[in-house]
Amino acid sequence: MTKSTHSTLIVNGDIRSTPADPSTPLLYVLRNDLELNGAKFGCGAGQCGACTVLLNGNPIRSCLTTLQNIPANSKITTIEGLTATTSEFGILQNAFIEEQAAQCGYCINGMIMTAKAFLDKTPNPNETQIRKALAGNLCRCGTHSRIIKAVQRAAKQIRQSVVQEMHREQQQIKPQSKEQLSSGAVS
Numbered sequence: 001m002t003k004s005t006h007s008t009l010i011v012n013g014d015i016r017s018t019p020a021d022p023s024t025p026l027l028y029v030l031r032n033d034l035e036l037n038g039a040k041f042g043c044g045a046g047q048c049g050a051c052t053v054l055l056n057g058n059p060i061r062s063c064l065t066t067l068q069n070i071p072a073n074s075k076i077t078t079i080e081g082l083t084a085t086t087s088e089f090g091i092l093q094n095a096f097i098e099e100q101a102a103q104c105g106y107c108i109n110g111m112i113m114t115a116k117a118f119l120d121k122t123p124n125p126n127e128t129q130i131r132k133a134l135a136g137n138l139c140r141c142g143t144h145s146r147i148i149k150a151v152q153r154a155a156k157q158i159r160q161s162v163v164q165e166m167h168r169e170q171q172q173i174k175p176q177s178k179e180q181l182s183s184g185a186v187s
């Protein structure tokens with residue numbers, strides 16, 4: 001029997017197949033086989049964070065993570081998937097633009113992916129927590145201070161959007177309750 005030479009991955013919600021050897025770093029597969037170029041090759045040695053993607057919601061260095069080290073059925077999210085599936089990306093992206101946090105921009109996608117995972121777990125962070133979370137992502141242009149401000153801005157806006165969403169949902173529930181009250185369905 002011929003063994004399949006393809007590996008299967010779940011990337012941004014899609015099942016993707018690659019002929020790459022199991023020892024191939026995920027970064028190469030994303031960029032070369034799957035045409036997802038958001039993750040960048042910086043150092044190739046786990047030192048800079050430019051290649052950061054999410055594995056089941058956690059940031060990983062895709063330059064060091066080989067296919068064989070990715071557990072079956074794991075969900076991989078790249079910055080392209082963030083654009084397509086979450087509203088937070090718009091907020092994060094805008095915050096980086098509004099704070100003029102990018103110069104060359106090479107580190108920014110990795111920064112955003114790390115920030116996304118961080119804000120999911122820490123929606124109301126202080127500056128020290130943000131600095132700690134992003135400490136492993138390097139910016140050769142030296143825009144770290146602006147990047148910190150961008151994450152602070154995004155955190156605030158995400159919190160506001162959550163409150164607005166809750167408010168909207170409450171507004172949608174209210175008329176229903178009134179109807180139920182007038183029809184006697186609610187005692």
Ligand code: FES
Pocket residue numbers: 040041042043044045046047048049050051052061062063064
């Ligand atoms: S390219 Fe992966 S950490 Fe630098």
Ligand code: FES
Pocket residue numbers: 101102103104105106107108138139140141142143
């Ligand atoms: S903006 Fe150039 S490396 Fe960060």
